[in-house]
Amino acid sequence: MTAYAPSSGSRSGIFHLCLALAAMLSGAPWTARAEEFPSLRQGLWEYQRTEGTTKYAAKECLDPSEELLRRHTAQEKMGCRLSPITRVGSTYTYTAECVVKLPSGAATFSTTSALTVDSDSAYQIETRTIGRNGTSSDLITAQRVADCAK
Numbered sequence: 001m002t003a004y005a006p007s008s009g010s011r012s013g014i015f016h017l018c019l020a021l022a023a024m025l026s027g028a029p030w031t032a033r034a035e036e037f038p039s040l041r042q043g044l045w046e047y048q049r050t051e052g053t054t055k056y057a058a059k060e061c062l063d064p065s066e067e068l069l070r071r072h073t074a075q076e077k078m079g080c081r082l083s084p085i086t087r088v089g090s091t092y093t094y095t096a097e098c099v100v101k102l103p104s105g106a107a108t109f110s111t112t113s114a115l116t117v118d119s120d121s122a123y124q125i126e127t128r129t130i131g132r133n134g135t136s137s138d139l140i141t142a143q144r145v146a147d148c149a150k
Contacts, residue, residue: 041121123141
C-alpha cells in the first residue's frame, strides 16, 4: 500500500513497531487457499485507517484480493502462525500469533482480525493487537473509488 499519512498524534518504540506491523499485515485475514476469501474488484482503492486517536489515509491502484494473499505470505515468513479463517455471513475472522525478530530482540504479539465485506468494492478490517505493552485496536476501511488510470 502506498504511504499512510498520519493526521494527528504519534507513538514510538517497539510497541509502535509491533502495532505498525500488525496493522500492515492485518489486511491478510485469509489462508492461502484462494477459494476461501471474497473476490474484490481491481481498481483505485481509498483506505482510511484509525489507530487510537491517529488517523491515516492512502489511495492505491491494485487488486486487493492479490494484495491480501501476498501479505498473508509475508506474514507467515515474518514468523506468524495464522489460524484458519472462520466465516459468518460476510465477516471473515482469523488470529495470528507472531514472534518477530528485531535487532533489539524478539517482539511477541497476537492479533485478532475481522474483515467484513460490504460488496466487491468495499470492506473494513477491525484488528485487536495484544502485545507486551498492552492492547490496541485498529480499523481500516477500504472503498474502491475508480478504475485505474491506463
